[in-house]
Amino acid sequence: MSDMDEILTQIEDLRKKLNTLIKENNTLLDPKVIAASQILDSVLNEYNEIAKKSDK
Template sequence: MVEEMNNRIIKLRQALQELISQKDNLLDPKVIAASQELDEVLNEYNKLLKELKK
């Protein structure tokens, strides 16, 4: 599960970086949506890591 989420985070980061380079505008709705999606997955990942440490 952790490895899957880590791979998803890597893919989302790459997609976000590509969008930023294409749009040249951090306020573009697609860039914001991609950033929010990455944030959600990072939050889930951190929550999972905390639970596994218990």
């Protein structure tokens, strides 16, 4: 599996986890939801960096 495939799988898993946490806590302000969102943001940033490098 390539780096891109792995990171896309990770992104999908993190999105599912975030959606589950939002449904369980009924709020976007719960610390667990915020932490999961920050982790997803970090991985998305990593994906963007990899995508930029592959475009060059």
